[in-house]
Amino acid sequence: MGSVSADPVADTTTGDATPNLAEDCFHAIQPECLLRLPRSTHPPRILLLYGSLRTRSFSRLVTEEAARILRRFGAETRSFDPTGLPLPDAAEPSHPKVQELRDLAQWSEGMVWCSPERHGAMTGIMKAQIDWIPLSLGAVRPTQGKTLAVMQVNGGSQSFNAVNQLRILGRWMRLLTIPNQSSVPKAFLEFGDDDRMKPSACYDRIVDVMEELVKFTLLTRDCAGYLVDRYSERKESADELSRRVNQRSI
DSSP, X not given: OOBOOSSOEEOTTTOOEETTSOGGGOBOOOHHHHSOSSOOOSOOEEEEEEOOOOTTOHHHHHHHHHHHHHHHXXXXXXXXXXXXXXXXXXXXXXXXXXXXXXXXXXXXXXXXXXXXXXXXXXXXXXXXXXXXXXXXXXXXXXXXXXXXXXXXXXXXXXXXHHHHXXXXXXXXXXXXXXXXXXXXXXXXXXXXXXXXXXXXXXXXXXXXXXXXXXHHHHHHTTTHHHHTOOHHHHHHHHHHHHHHHHHHHO
């Protein structure tokens, strides 16, 4: 990824130059960095999070169905059990459940978030899991550039409050949230006594979402670092390096 020349960058709309750009940090977009080969050959690694601790948690049951579908599509899946996860700020990051969650977030190349809707919003259990995943762990960013699918379950009629909130969080965590999503109304009617989801349009929608997630993960995982490489962050890093060099020379 080379930088463009030191000449002012032309604005093709107005013909004006852009002299305020830090030229060393302004990189030409290189399609080969988005389409480069060879591609990774290991199965897509997908982490699934659910937002309820109930014995018969329908958000957990939906993620279990999603995991089965993902494996049929060739993915490797892991699910995080939030039982025992402390509230954010109620424990140190060294807490075993926090470390387990963060290790899984770093392992993953994509995620599935599924929350019940409670009082018109995602559950606190769902939010606590996301809050424990930081934007950065040293030089590692455990979520940035990875894919995300959002789903919710409802006790009553269909709603989209939780998935809309999860999309906001996905954007904040710099995840590539796929267009499709799932909202399961009256989830208690969608499962049999064996805790397996019955054939239905709701099940078909989950298949659609997981298929799309795997496709987007395969498409982006090898170029995720390039996709989220930002001019403003390169400029900030260059400015910080310049300050340190100047301090040493004084």
